Amino acid sequence: MEHHDIEKAMMRNSRRGNPRNNSISRSLSRTTWSMEEVFSGGRHSRRRSSRAVDEDEEALKWAAIEKLPTYDRLRTSIMQSFVETEQQQIPQSDTNKVVVHKEVDVRKLDMNDRQKFMDKLFKVPEEDNEKYLKKFRHRIDKVGIRLPKVEVRFDHLTIEANCYIGTRALPTLPNAARNIAESILGLLGIEMAKRTKLTILKDVSGIIKPSRMTLILGPPSSGKTTLLLALAGKLNRDLKVRGEITYNGYRLNEFVPQKTSAYISQNDVHVGEMTVKETFDFSARCLGVGTRYELLSELARREKDAGIFPEAEIDLFMKATAMEGVESSLITDYTLKRMTKV
Template sequence: MDGVERARASGRRPSHSNLSRSISRSLSRASWNMEDMFSVGRQSRRSSLVDEDEEALKWAAIEKLPTYNRLRTSIIKSFAETEVQGNKTLLHKEVDVRKLDVNDRQNFIDKLFKVAEEDNEKFLKKFRQRVEKVGIRLPTIEVRFDHLTIEADCHIGSRALPTLPNAARNMVESALGVIGINLAARTKLRILNDASGIIKPSRMALLLGPPSSGKTTLLLALAGKLDPSLKVTGDLTYNGYELKEFMPRKSSAYISQNDVHIGEMTVKETLDFSARCQGVGTRYDLLSELARREKDAGIFPEAEVDLFMKATAMEGVESSLITDYTLKVSSVQFL
């Protein structure tokens, strides 16, 4: 109990000296609290600066590596328990992206995509910002189809039934058709009639229509996988180039609704096998050019984005990081 409180308890008015002493004690306590707050702030800033310096030193060491090793080495962040209970220290570890174990991949994906829908959008924006920061523009494709009409010659009546006699007759007639002899009567079936539209890059297009309205035929036409026996009229262009001047199969894929996966393989094994068959495409070339420009400009990339890009651009990896990413992002859609 200070002098003011004792004076009030005894019923006397506090003296001027007692009041000044109580005010000085209050100010001293407040100054102590402010010093504690500033000391905590200084410690947090000091620790963040230490982490940044450590990460910069790691990146500087990676930049001195040969190009072949530099494109395969990245930094993974992890927290380690310290001697002080409840405190954790941020560690920056150099890793070979081809030798990430299961725990490292899983921890990385869980940390990067805690909320898959929100964090995936943030990650894609970071990916784009890194590429655009050094002046690289990713290629885009605009698909246009004008007055696209697709017709097929087909049998009519009982002749169109998928029976063994009809199949044998079709083989004989196709052989005779090579020399210009046509025996069976056929009719023209118009599958797609005067369709026009534009598929903009970086957009999602939804194709709706009743059964047998030509949706699959349109998608096959855009992917360049139509049956050669079909008659196609109209214009179909990719960035202004016609189908004969462009290779759509190198930049597009049509996924059939039929299940052609191996039943003995798990979902992860199927995705890993598919990723290895498709290869890395131009991702390695993009990474090489990106790393060269960042080195010339003195830019250190964000560790998470760099690790993901390098891990998904390496060939010969049995279990790819992109498989874990696909499973993490797509799992939200099935819940």
């Protein structure tokens, strides 16, 4: 007879008024409840206890990192990994994954650790990139850091060029030699070749708002590239520029615009002997880390004062991408990972 049939029989006897059967029924109910707790509730409690142990272990690791000097603290983070161990308490599963928290030097990550970390943080680059940016924004907002924003304005911008006429404008070796000679004579005030004035941009005004993407549309030779070069402060000195370009109210001659903005040409020149990864790493080292290290220092200081433990994955990525002198950056790994997914 099944367990449910026994329980139904006990319930029928209880309705007939048999006290002995009533006590047996209550005893069976307690036994059933205790067995269900062992195989269901007990499992959940063990899971909760293991999760609490993992959180306590991570908190102890962060507390140990906070006691390090600032130089070492900004280079040390926690890497989480899963290790499969035998689980004897639950017969249904032979193995159980346990979280292991390991202190790592972000400058000395080996290939296996880098690959595991990237696979965990950016499983789907198109989706996880947005999640990472939101977590990054939440972390800096939590301690009250406001990232600087730049507003670019250009008022009544006019750009003109003096061009040669006819075959004199062709890029040939004789013309190049004549250009050199005429430039020398031009210093003496002697003009020999005939030129005409070409207006590339005429009385252009606009505002590029911060935290927005601006799209510039126009037909070929309409001045799109010239406008971008002018905003980046990389115009040819032979061009005549009228008007005003400001970054947050500062003119281009009042600071170094190349440290704030950059113009990326359509034609990139690479070394043929270098692989794609080596090219990215070389470019990253040439660009440097910018203000990421200063931001990380201020962020770590405020989190330490407020007693806030950061998320391990976000902290590791931010620290690894803010270190100078690293031969291979995690930004390169992320870029290659996203390219392979396209």
